[in-house]
Amino acid sequence: MSERLIILAAGQGTRLRPVSDGLPKCMVPLHGRPLLEWHLDAAEEAGVDGVTVVAGYARDRLSSRARHVVVNERFASTNMVESLWCAEALFGDGFLVAYGDIVYRPEVLRLRSATLHATAAVPPTGAPEPLLAVETPPRPSGPAGSSFPGG
16 A cells, blocks of 8 residues: 555644543554554554654653654644644655544545545635535546536
């Protein structure tokens, strides 16, 4: 697998309090292991080439296995989309995104972008929610190399 996995883990986990007090949400334990450990194990088992964690709140409490960390310094006043854009330099030719407060089996990562292609556009600051356009399977190129009709 050539994609990079970007785990969004900058949030405070306020809805998980008191369990999350002083911890990044991704470090809350599930069956005796932090959620982030479940992510890292699934990525390793699925053969993901690289994992980046976008951290913010209590980032000094992240697992030592989180070797590549990008920081959203404005985590308290931004959302997960802006956290994702903190890792923009790593987007490259493809990447997978996971929320830091979920768990999944390695098979989910193996399904990857072979079956789903998504493009996200972030609106200007102060605009409503971001736009997410999804197409599956990829369409043939249209005018000017666009994969969107009429585009």
